[in-house]
Amino acid sequence: MIAAKKVGIKSQTIRMPASTSEDELLKKIDELNNDKTVDGILIQLPVPEHISERKVCQAVDPRKDVDGFHLTNIGKLTCNLDTFVPCTALGVIELLKRSHIKTFGKNVVVCGRSKNVGLPISLLLHADEATVILCHRNTPPEELTFFAKRADIIISATGVVNLIKPEMVKPGACIIDVGITRITTPEGKSKIVGDVDFEGCKPIAGHITPVPGGVGPMTVAMLMVNTLTAAKKLAEEQNGS
Incomplete structure (x- = not known):
């Protein structure tokens, strides 16, 4: 959050209680996937035991997956293709x-x-x-x-x-x-x-x-890089270029 503020990226932390159900969390992720003002989504891991980490990571739109945990991005990485890297x-x-x-x-x-x-x-x-x-x-x-x-x-x-x-x-x-x-x-x-x-x-x-x-600081810096990359690519898609 501090790094995002320093570099001019608008960020928001959504805190949900540990009792949140898997369906509730997936619904929130879906809302963010469909929110055109959101370019990057990061799910803080680990999640509570009653929630599937893989299911949650897979629910994030791969175009907004700035953590690089979606199977689409992992698969591209194994093939040395342009993608979001953890x-x-x-x-x-x-x-x-x-x-x-x-x-x-x-x-x-x-x-x-x-x-x-x-x-x-x-x-x-x-x-x-x-x-x-x-x-x-x-x-x-x-x-x-x-x-x-x-x-x-x-x-x-x-x-x-x-x-x-x-x-x-x-x-x-x-x-x-x-x-x-x-x-x-x-x-x-x-x-x-x-x-x-x-x-x-x-x-x-x-x-x-x-x-x-x-x-540690490099991890945060690369999160900012991935977010900027996501924003640019989504803007290109929206502009049809």
């Missing part, structure tokens, strides 16, 4: 581009296989002809270490604290930490940390992102 994955790619880190022909380890982050990141890097190894939290530690030590780029999105350790990192490698876990420090304070042992890996890595303050 914001965190798009943010990671933008970080690499803006930092002038080449991915073509590079060895990349993506740790985390979620459909919203790890999988789309892998697809995007694969399309750029990187050699992509997709691991996850249940990959045996010795196997993860084997792959990670050979990676030019490590991207981790598992929510497992200190999963990526210094001994796993090749000197000069780029590390992008997408993990977010809230922990309690020995002093009793709440703290957000990522998947990477930041202090241990920092001296070894050529590039490394912090948590918080790294990928």
Whole structure:
């Protein structure tokens, strides 16, 4: 909401109680689909257990699906077609581009296989002809270490604290930490940390992102980009061009 205001995008948060039925939520989504003043729709996940996440994501008009979760957009992504890409994955790619880190022909380890982050990141890097190894939290530690030590780029999105350790990192490698876990420090304070042992890996890595303050702001920025793209495309449709 703050980012939208800063860049001049009119936004609205619709808060519905946890007791809202699936039909009520789907009806609200349908209203937004048919509202010509709305260009982008984002459903805050997770939804309550009595509501189907897939059904809800599928209910959003794919032309307004700025989260990139509709099956139409996911399918286009797998075929390397122009589509809405999940914001965190798009943010990671933008970080690499803006930092002038080449991915073509590079060895990349993506740790985390979620459909919203790890999988789309892998697809995007694969399309750029990187050699992509997709691991996850249940990959045996010795196997993860084997792959990670050979990676030019490590991207981790598992929510497992200190999963990526210094001994796993090749000197000069780029590390992008997408993990977010809230922990309690020995002093009793709440703290957000990522998947990477930041202090241990920092001296070894050529590039490394912090948590918080790294990928998070990029996710928000890419949401603004997707919304602007949706607005432009819908305006072209309405104008018949």
